[in-house]
Amino acid sequence: DARVTQTPRHKVTEMGQEVTMRCQPILGHNTVFWYRQTMMQGLELLAYFRNRAPLDDSGMPKDRFSAEMPDATLATLKIQPSEPRDSAVYFCASGLVLSRGPGNEQFFGPGTRLTVL
Amino acid sequence: KQEVTQIPAALSVPEGENLVLNCSFTDSAIYNLQWFRQDPGKGLTSLLLIQSSQREQTSGRLNASLDKSSGRSTLYIAASQPGDSATYLCAVTADTGRRALTFGSGTRLQVQP
Numbered sequence: 287d288a289r290v291t292q293t294p295r296h297k298v299t300e301m302g303q304e305v306t307m308r309c310q311p312i313l314g315h316n317t318v319f320w321y322r323q324t325m326m327q328g329l330e331l332l333a334y335f336r337n338r339a340p341l342d343d344s345g346m347p348k349d350r351f352s353a354e355m356p357d358a359t360l361a362t363l364k365i366q367p368s369e370p371r372d373s374a375v376y377f378c379a380s381g382l383v384l385s386r387g388p389g390n391e392q393f394f395g396p397g398t399r400l401t402v403l
Numbered sequence: 404k405q406e407v408t409q410i411p412a413a414l415s416v417p418e419g420e421n422l423v424l425n426c427s428f429t430d431s432a433i434y435n436l437q438w439f440r441q442d443p444g445k446g447l448t449s450l451l452l453i454q455s456s457q458r459e460q461t462s463g464r465l466n467a468s469l470d471k472s473s474g475r476s477t478l479y480i481a482a483s484q485p486g487d488s489a490t491y492l493c494a495v496t497a498d499t500g501r502r503a504l505t506f507g508s509g510t511r512l513q514v515q516p
Contacts, residue, residue, distance in 0.1 A: 319503055329492070329506040342503065377446060383502050390435055390502050394447040 309378030
């Protein structure tokens with residue numbers, strides 16, 4: 287049963303600390319997305335990768351957030367330093383995007399619930 | 404900038420009712436539209452994906468329609484059950500190289516037994 291996995295599922299940290307969230311996309315998917323969900327803003331795109339290359343990170347605060355794909359099986363989202371306003375649920379999703387034909391259904395992981403005190 | 408709106412924000416119905424959830428989007432240049440379900444404290448489960456060239460998709464008791472030109476989609480749930488209680492999210496993918504989803508704020512559904 288292929289699915290997107292994320293670790294950790296929950297993270298509580300203090301303001302100023304570094305936070306790293308990890309995602310394992312579904313094997314064979316070539317696109318990975320990071321979304322953030324808050325009560326006020328709903329679901330928003332932070333960044334996405336295709337074939338491990340970053341295509342769009344315009345949704346991320348550049349001074350503190352960074353996203354990488356060290357290899358095809360791992361995507362990371364890092365916050366340094368973290369702030370209370372970063373408290374949210376962070377979702378990773380993966381999909382197979384083809385230049386032609388149907389596709390692009392996105393499959394979401396269970397999320398990382400981050401609380402910054 | 405694409406904006407997605409979902410109406411109603413919340414809905415409470417007795418078990419067995421057929422119901423319709425609405426989604427509208429401002430830019431009709433979409434690649435596809437996806438309906439998700441989210442249970443409290445959980446991730447998103449994909450329910451239906453409609454490509455821009457399609458008019459509807461069906462899965463079990465769920466039927467989603469798409470009117471791309473008018474910027475609307477509906478999710479029809481037949482014979483609702485308490486287990487259908489969740490938040491339903493609509494999301495569109497722009498018809499550009501950028502394949503990220505733009506989400507609506509969701510409809511919170513409660514089906515009373």
